[in-house]
Amino acid sequence: MLEMDKNVIVTGGTGFVGKKLTQLLLENGYSVTILSRTAKINSGRVSYRQWNVEAGTIDEQAILQADYIIHLAGENIGAKRWTSNRKKAILDSREQSTQLLYATLQKHNKQLDAFISASGVGIYGAITDDVLCSESTPVANDFLGTVCQKWESAATPIANLGIRTVQIRTGLVLGKGEGVLQQLVPLFKFRLGSAIGSGKQFMPWIHIDDLCRIYLEAIINSDMKGPYNAAINDGTTNSIFSKTLASILGYSIWLPNVPAFLLRIVLGEMAQLVLTGRRVTSNKIEAIGFKFEFTQLNLALNNCLDK
Numbered sequence: 001m002l003e004m005d006k007n008v009i010v011t012g013g014t015g016f017v018g019k020k021l022t023q024l025l026l027e028n029g030y031s032v033t034i035l036s037r038t039a040k041i042n043s044g045r046v047s048y049r050q051w052n053v054e055a056g057t058i059d060e061q062a063i064l065q066a067d068y069i070i071h072l073a074g075e076n077i078g079a080k081r082w083t084s085n086r087k088k089a090i091l092d093s094r095e096q097s098t099q100l101l102y103a104t105l106q107k108h109n110k111q112l113d114a115f116i117s118a119s120g121v122g123i124y125g126a127i128t129d130d131v132l133c134s135e136s137t138p139v140a141n142d143f144l145g146t147v148c149q150k151w152e153s154a155a156t157p158i159a160n161l162g163i164r165t166v167q168i169r170t171g172l173v174l175g176k177g178e179g180v181l182q183q184l185v186p187l188f189k190f191r192l193g194s195a196i197g198s199g200k201q202f203m204p205w206i207h208i209d210d211l212c213r214i215y216l217e218a219i220i221n222s223d224m225k226g227p228y229n230a231a232i233n234d235g236t237t238n239s240i241f242s243k244t245l246a247s248i249l250g251y252s253i254w255l256p257n258v259p260a261f262l263l264r265i266v267l268g269e270m271a272q273l274v275l276t277g278r279r280v281t282s283n284k285i286e287a288i289g290f291k292f293e294f295t296q297l298n299l300a301l302n303n304c305l306d307k
Contacts, residue, residue, distance in 0.1 A: 006113075007065055008219070009033045011051075011097065012072030016178040017118075021070065021212045022046060028216060033062050035073070053097045063104045068219055071117040073097050074151070082143065082269045091147050098154035105161060115158045116218045119167040121204050121231055121280050123148035126272035128201045133280045135169070135227045144272065152227065164225055166218045168211075171231025171280065175208030176304050185305070188245050194253055197260040199239030201277035204231035207294035207303065217290050228285045235279065236297055244297050248307055 008025050012018045013034030022032050031045040035058070040048035049059035053073075063069075075093040080086050098117065105112070124133040125140025139149045152167045159165040173179050187193050211230055218224045239257075246253045263271040282292075294300040301307075 006067045007031045007033060008068045008070060009035060009062060009066045010070045010072065011035045011101075012074065012118075015072060016175065017173060017208060017211060018072050020175065020208050021072075021215055024212045024216055030219075033066065035059070035062065051100070053093065053100055056100060058100055058104055060104055060108065063101070064108055064110060066110075067113050069101060069112060069115050070215055070219075071098060071101065071115070071155075074118070077120075077122075077144075077147070078270065078273055080270075081267060087143060091150060094147065094151040095154045098151065098158075102154070102157045102161075105158060105163070111161070112163045114164045114166060114219060114222075114224075115155060116166045116168065116215060117151065117155050119148050119152050119169045119227065120144070121169050121171050121229060121278070123152070123169060124278045124280065126276040127278065128198075128276050129278065131278065132233070133229070133278050135229060135284050142272075143269070164222065166224050167227040168214060168218065169227055169229045169231075169280070170211060171204035171206050171229075173208050173211055174205055174300050174304050176306070179208070181301075181304055184245065185249075188242075188249050191246075191251055192255065193242055193246055194255040195239040195242045195257045196263065197238070197257065197275045199237060199242070199257050201238050201275060202279045203236050203238055203241050203277050204229075204233070204280045205236060205241075205297065205300070206231050206292075207300045210292050210294055213293070214285060214290065217285075217288075221288060223288060229280045229282045230285065231280050231282060232292065232295055232297075233279060233281045234295065234297065238274070238277070241297065245301055248298065248301050248305060 008030045025032050033047050035051045036048050049062035051058040075090045122144030123139050124137055125145050126142050139145050155165050214230050260275050
């Protein structure tokens with residue numbers, strides 16, 4: 001059902017997921033306000049308002065006019081080596097931005113229809129085992145687990161304002177032209193792709209269209225509260241992913257696996273992102289009636305590569 005009078009704030013709206021989500025929201029009759037550090041020209045039903053998390057400033061009028069907030073903003077976890085300063089920036093960007101949104105809502109006693117925040121399946125830890133992680137699986141105490149846990153906890157005061165609050169724990173996002181495939185496809189096209197480390201680490205993935213539909217579902221479905229895993233439980237490992245991608249591009253992998261020790265030399269602690277992975281189940285989101293469009297890796301990759 002189209003809700004022509006409803007406005008959705010999207011933080012991180014100019015990013016990979018944010019751009020696609022904005023398009024879906026517009027198609028479903030919502031107007032979108034994107035919070036950005038820099039001033040931009042409004043376009044149609046998309047408006048841009050400024051905020052600066054480090055300075056603690058935000059366009060309060062934008063918050064007052066919002067019906068929903070979808071909070072995607074945060075420093076890219078995989079962009080740079082995890083130095084102590086980088087780790088602090090990754091955590092602060094998530095915690096402080098959520099705290100700024102809360103402070104503005106609380107200051108004006110503003111009620112939203114829902115506050116929906118990104119999170120990650122990294123909350124279950126940078127390890128590899130056969131445990132099938134659900135939303136009730138204990139949070140890990142490593143860096144990824146801590147970042148996700150503190151990001152989600154920062155939204156607790158918003159829930160305490162009586163606002164329905166949802167966290168979307170996202171797996172590896174597959175989409176056209178951006179994200180992880182933007183990094184991998186050129187390498188694989190030159191037949192230089194291979195599995196990483198043992199290749200046995202799980203890679204819970206989701207097509208960007210399904211992820212955006214989950215965010216839309218979180219807007220529409222007032223029964224959604226708390227955390228939801230957003231990833232396909234098909235047992236995809238790094239080896240399976242690599243072989244499938246190579247096959248779609250017309251060849252079989254011939255190179256040996258990239259040694260784990262080399263990645264640790266190059267990436268430092270950040271090598272955890274590609275050397276570890278846990279299985280997750282999305283039974284909770286499916287139990288409320290959500291149906292994934294892309295449940296097979298080869299079909300998802302074919303769609304992303306226009307094959």
